[in-house]
Amino acid sequence: MSGETDREAxxxxxxxxxxxHVRPRVKPPADDEAEIRRAVLAEWEAVTGRRxxxxxxxxxxxxxxxxxxxxxxxxxGPGAPVPAEIVASVERIEGTVTTATGARLAxxxxxxxxxxxxxxxxxxxxxxxxxxxxxxAAGSRVMLASGDExxxxxxxxxxxxxxxxxxxPLSVSTELGRIRDVGTQFLARLDEEARTLEVGVRDGRxxxxxxxxxxxxxxxxxxxxxxxxxxxRREPMAPFGADWEWAERLAPPFETDGRTVAEFLEWxxxxxxxxxxxxxLEAERRAAEVVRGSIDAEPMQKLAAVLALADLTxxxxxxxxxxxxx
Amino acid sequence: MTDELEDRRLVKRLLAHDREAFDAFFDGYFPRLYRFAxxxxxxxxxxxxxxxQVTLTKxxxxxxxxxxxxxxxxxxxxxxxxxxxxxxxxxxxxxKHVVLTxxxxxxxxxxxxxxxxxxxxxxxxxxxLETTRLIQVALxxxxxxxxxxxxxxxxxxxxVEEIAAKLGVxxxxxxxxxxxxxxxxQEVYTTLTxxxxxxxxxxxxxxxxxx
Numbered sequence: 001m002s003g004e005t006d007r008e009a010x011x012x013x014x015x016x017x018x019x020x021h022v023r024p025r026v027k028p029p030a031d032d033e034a035e036i037r038r039a040v041l042a043e044w045e046a047v048t049g050r051r052x053x054x055x056x057x058x059x060x061x062x063x064x065x066x067x068x069x070x071x072x073x074x075x076x077g078p079g080a081p082v083p084a085e086i087v088a089s090v091e092r093i094e095g096t097v098t099t100a101t102g103a104r105l106a107x108x109x110x111x112x113x114x115x116x117x118x119x120x121x122x123x124x125x126x127x128x129x130x131x132x133x134x135x136x137a138a139g140s141r142v143m144l145a146s147g148d149e150x151x152x153x154x155x156x157x158x159x160x161x162x163x164x165x166x167x168x169p170l171s172v173s174t175e176l177g178r179i180r181d182v183g184t185q186f187l188a189r190l191d192e193e194a195r196t197l198e199v200g201v202r203d204g205r206x207x208x209x210x211x212x213x214x215x216x217x218x219x220x221x222x223x224x225x226x227x228x229x230x231x232x233r234r235e236p237m238a239p240f241g242a243d244w245e246w247a248e249r250l251a252p253p254f255e256t257d258g259r260t261v262a263e264f265l266e267w268x269x270x271x272x273x274x275x276x277x278x279x280x281l282e283a284e285r286r287a288a289e290v291v292r293g294s295i296d297a298e299p300m301q302k303l304a305a306v307l308a309l310a311d312l313t314x315x316x317x318x319x320x321x322x323x324x325x326x
Numbered sequence: 327m328t329d330e331l332e333d334r335r336l337v338k339r340l341l342a343h344d345r346e347a348f349d350a351f352f353d354g355y356f357p358r359l360y361r362f363a364x365x366x367x368x369x370x371x372x373x374x375x376x377x378x379q380v381t382l383t384k385x386x387x388x389x390x391x392x393x394x395x396x397x398x399x400x401x402x403x404x405x406x407x408x409x410x411x412x413x414x415x416x417x418x419x420x421x422k423h424v425v426l427t428x429x430x431x432x433x434x435x436x437x438x439x440x441x442x443x444x445x446x447x448x449x450x451x452x453x454x455l456e457t458t459r460l461i462q463v464a465l466x467x468x469x470x471x472x473x474x475x476x477x478x479x480x481x482x483x484x485x486v487e488e489i490a491a492k493l494g495v496x497x498x499x500x501x502x503x504x505x506x507x508x509x510x511x512q513e514v515y516t517t518l519t520x521x522x523x524x525x526x527x528x529x530x531x532x533x534x535x536x537x
Contacts (some may be wrong), residue, residue: 015508018461019480021454025462028360032375037352040382047386048343106376108383257391294391 039108042089086110087147088126092250095122116143125250131164135250156189158247177210177225195227202239202273240273240319248299257294261310262287271299279324286310334394354470359402366410381406464515472507
């Protein structure tokens, strides 16, 4: 007993000696901690909110609860300062994207209303707190006035309304007209030099209003407005392919691990505008297999990798992806 | 209960959208991860902030793939290390296109002459700093409440009663936790220093003392 007490006393003495010159560990700056907590909490609310809802109900229920979860974000964590009202957070980012004040955006950064984003050689995908994914291409300047209003000053943006509540359209202002989505996926390109605005639709409908004139376009169409007076022009435009590829690279991340091939394909078709068909029954059966492992790649590369894991292969047939067993 | 089992339970609760679990996760891991990143980024506060934010954001997205094969902190550090490596690669790429004034050979030689450490700096100072750093690393490697309890006791000099109050537990529970924390610390610190000893045998630099 005494031996054990002596050993304990000796251990205590050595520990005190060892710690004699140790200073407290560095504490993260409180402002940084609050900002990062806000960003990570918003990400957690979005990720786990979506996951739970996917499990419990269909997509319609998911929209309402994700919105509720996002509203909860504003409640803040215990002891956390009241967060500024962000209108979006960075979901994906490539290269350098800055605000008008020169601040650099990072994954998870919050965007305040009125923030002007300049992408130069970078590009960014924003998750709007009001719902939907707004992606800004390289060489663009976009200002988010609120969760419902954006201004495209130059360059190109893509919007996917996803789980956005019905009856809450996103409005995009440009000097050549105002775009309004009606539950959709669209891209808008403002060419400053050619003084041309193009609005291409991949899903749903989009309205374009300008000087009392207005027109709308559906899937596979594009509206074109130029500076010269005249009607808005409507043209065909493929809802997949080269025009859309930059936005696909910024698609919301999809964690493949633990999900079925079919679930991945659902995400893939929504992100690429392509359709999927199975060439044989065996291929369709294998789509129910669960993927093991995370794959971080662009949608087309991810498709090849996921299919390979299930011993499947694919070929392109225009808009269609044809999947067959090996 | 093992740490890995506790970690798996925490992750399960996080995935089940348990708000208390989020607070426990953030409060427990953020400061430790911040120090982990800061030490590897030369103390640069802006880059540390960015890297930690990206690490935690990615970790949240990958939570579903955490299997508990390694401790949660180890898993977070792996993501963080990858982010730091990517950051360094980006910076190196950018630097290829930028020649800073201080990088021209003449000026660099002058700047380095000013910034170079004294060659006769006492070895004891180095040993003391390295010991301090290793102790802090060891504290961060422990479960959060162990690391905090030891820091409160040996660095801030709190009494067991004060520690019990801070932890919101009784005196006996605090004593028991401190005893477990000391054993865990000794294990981690000994591992760290023995690794350092085997490293120094290879490169000839000094090692720190074990408790």
